[in-house]
Amino acid sequence: MDSLTSINELFPSSTPLGNEKAGSVEDMGSDDFLTLMVAQLENQDPSKPMDNMQFMGQLAQFGTVSGIQELNEGFSGLSNALSGGQALQAASLVGRSVVTDSNLGSLSEVADAEGELGLVLDATVEFGGSTSGGNFFVQDLAGRLVYSSALPPSAGGQLPVRWDGRNAQGELLPPGTYRVSAEAVVDGQSTAVSVYAHQRVDSVAVDGAQGAVTLNLANGSNVALEQVKQFL
Structure with missing residues (x-):
């Protein structure tokens, strides 16, 4: 056997x-x-x-x-x-706003506390340290300065800012994408500081194979979920 x-x-x-x-x-x-x-x-x-x-x-x-x-x-x-x-x-983020590294903001209609619609562009100015003031700027995509305003003194940290879409003459500008920037006065010298535009999430895309999630933003750009700095 x-x-x-x-x-x-x-x-x-x-x-x-x-x-x-x-x-x-x-x-x-x-x-x-x-x-x-x-x-x-x-x-x-x-x-x-x-x-x-x-x-x-x-x-x-x-x-x-x-x-x-x-x-x-x-x-x-x-x-x-x-x-x-x-x-x-x-x-669940669709319709909400997020903060990314981009300084391109979208001027769009937003309802206020009373439910009335108005044009708004929100952003966050980030100060590295204490300042004695500064300025906030808005440019169109052609590079023309369309709005500026003074910023108050700050001990540092983040300062939320809101633009209502009007230029220096009080004229309402059309909705769309605008570039925001800012400068701070430190020890008597003006220096550029970071500004992050708030973006509304229009839709999301999910890669089933990789599990990656991409947010499609109101300004036409898209960003990976892990690249979002802050959810508002």
Whole structure:
């Protein structure tokens, strides 16, 4: 009677049919493994039975592979759940404003506390330290200065600013994209400071394969969710 000393003998390393891969424990399901294990026990040499440690080693090998497969399936399900949760979170941002690194703001209609619509462009001026004042500027995309206003002294930090869409003559300018900038007076010297325009989220796009979420903004640009500095 031919005997089998291990399951690996059922999967010879040679590939007599050409390019076929030899089978391995990693390729087996639980039913295949049990069938081969029973066949191994039935065909072993009674005078030379399988060593108990060898038998346990084969069981451990299969158990490890099976456990890794189950773990991978569990992580895959967790990843899908997290991606779905991230997409729902991003969808809830539609209609809200976010702060990014861009200084391009959108002058658009916004309802006030009484529900009346008016043109508004919001931004945040970021001071690196204490200042004795400064100026806030708005330019159109052609580079023309259309509005400026004085900024109060500041001990540092962030200062929210709002432009109502009117120029120095009080004329209402058309809705659209404008560039905002600012300068602060520090020790008697004017220096440029960072200004971040607030952007309304018009829609979101989700990459199902990568799980990446992109926000499409009112000024026509888009930004990755992780690049948003602040949610308003």
